[in-house]
Amino acid sequence: MTGPVLVVAEARGPRLSEGSREAGAVGRQLAGADPTVAVALGASSASLAPELGKLGIGRLYVADGVPDEYPAAAAVGVVAAAEAAHASVIVLAGTSWGRDLTGRVAVRWKAAAASGVTQVVRDGSGLHVRRPLFGGRATETRTLGGDRAVIALRPHAFSPATDAPVEPSVETLSGLAVPPVLLAPHRNSVEPIGSGAGPALGDASIVVSGGRGVRTPENFRLVEDLAASLGAAVGASRAVTDAGWRPTSFQVGQTGKAVSPQLYIAVGISGAIQHIVGMVSSRVIVAINSDASAPIFKVADYGIVGDLFQIVPALTAEVRRVRGSG
Ligand SMILES: Cc1cc2nc3c(=O)[nH]c(=O)nc-3n(C[C@H](O)[C@H](O)[C@H](O)COP(=O)(O)OP(=O)(O)OC[C@H]3O[C@@H](n4cnc5c(N)ncnc54)[C@H](O)[C@@H]3O)c2cc1C
Structure with a gap:
């Protein structure tokens, strides 16, 4: 399996999430001599370009008009970027958003998929992943064969990408057709549950x-x-x-x-x-x-x-x- 690797950039406010920095590191490692590119969705998308550039990601696709709050709709933007980049692998952070998006992107892009990944290697026969199963009581090794694969990482299983600055180009993907049914479930409000203080339990280091x-x-x-x-x-x-x-x-x-x-x-x-x-x-x-x-x-x-x-x-x-x- 060869070809560019696409990292799905997730925003936390105006900044890149920690999970996306980890995805950036994995994307660069898998890409080797091939390019590592990124896609960002939603209101903060273009603002992520400088941070992605600092991590050595040289191109950002911005999916114009594709909201990030609905993974079903977001998958349309991610697949459009993968097609534009001629990517062979898509890497997502192991957040609940990333995990939700993984299956939807895989179906739409007709690719093999795995989430909760803790190790990954790419060679000519595909993508070889390891991940814990049954609450950590077993570890699975699996090969995602074929010429396309989508993976979501387990949070904190990889070190975040370190600085390797490049000047990123930003390409806007416009006119993407998001089926109205994917935008039908309107979110009326978001109310945080719990103390609200400190980082979110699922993402915290x-x-x-x-x-x-x-x-x-x-x-x-x-x-x-x-x-x-x-x-x-x-x-x-x-x-x-x-x-x-x-x-x-x-x-x-x-x-x-x-x-x-x-x-x-x-x-x-x-x-x-x-x-x-x-x-x-x-x-x-x-x-x-x-x-x-x-x-x-x-x-x-x-x-x-x-x-x-x-x-x-x-x-x-x-x-x-x-x-x-x-
Ligand atoms: C179907 C099912 C699903 C479940 N899902 C979950 C789940 O998701 N998460 C979960 O946590 N549990 C779950 N449980 C419950 C689980 O079985 C335990 O009952 C629960 O985890 C016990 O909680 P605990 O360790 O706080 O309490 P306890 O087992 O009562 O332990 C309290 C501990 O505190 C220690 N202690 C007491 N005083 C002090 C002191 N002064 N200083 C230091 N240590 C002290 C004691 O030595 C003891 O080890 C589930 C159970 C079932 C049947």
Whole structure:
């Protein structure tokens, strides 16, 4: 499989998302001597050009009039850019938007697809990907044969693209026909669920989660303070969300969110399998628990056996001291 690689650039406000920087790095690695190009959709699309140029992506396609908020419609713009670039591979970030778009683009572009990718190599026989399955209890190796493939990356599985500045050209794809049915479901409003503070749980590079060990909803503030000191997202076990201490949007695990941050800190969480499957692919896991035989320590890289009511405030104070944030 040869030919240019198309990176789908996702905006966070006026800036490129962290996941798209990771997709940019993978795109450049897969492209080798072939060009790496990008496509951006929605209101912020053209503003992403300088950032993409800094990452070594020399051409940006802007899909004129294609909104980014509906993945079904966005797929029209992505496929138009892939055709214009004569791409053989499309790389997307592992955000919920990217994962949603992956299947739609693959069907429209008649390509093989995989999401949750943690390793990828391209050679003459296709794209060879690895990805965790069954909540991290197995790893699949799969070859996407044929001459076209679409992949969505697992968040934080790859390092973001480093600076390799080029002057990007911007090409507008106009007159794209988005079937009206794809634009039919109007979004009336977006209301964030949860505390609203800190990064989103699914995208965060650090997550601090609390469990029943914190004992009361008021004490959960200890977990949130530690998270705030680290610039982390806050998660919780189901014991916490079932008790109504925090909203279900905080829940990590089988029936909650799957996260794979660089650092996951579990505070007063026993490590039931239903929790483990949602966080076991985190790069570094730290567990704080007073019971040395708690199952969470089997998956932890660093374990602190002790009373969270002593350890967590001390940790928060130390992080604040080191970071000079009071
Ligand atoms: C179908 C199904 C789906 C489920 N889905 C999920 C899911 O998505 N996510 C999820 O999390 N759970 C899920 N569960 C529930 C799961 O089985 C556990 O019940 C839950 O994860 C336990 O939460 P916990 O670890 O906070 O509580 P516990 O198991 O009660 O653990 C509390 C821990 O805190 C420690 N502790 C207590 N006091 C202190 C202290 N002072 N200092 C330090 N440590 C202390 C204890 O030693 C203990 O290990 C699911 C269950 C089912 C049946």
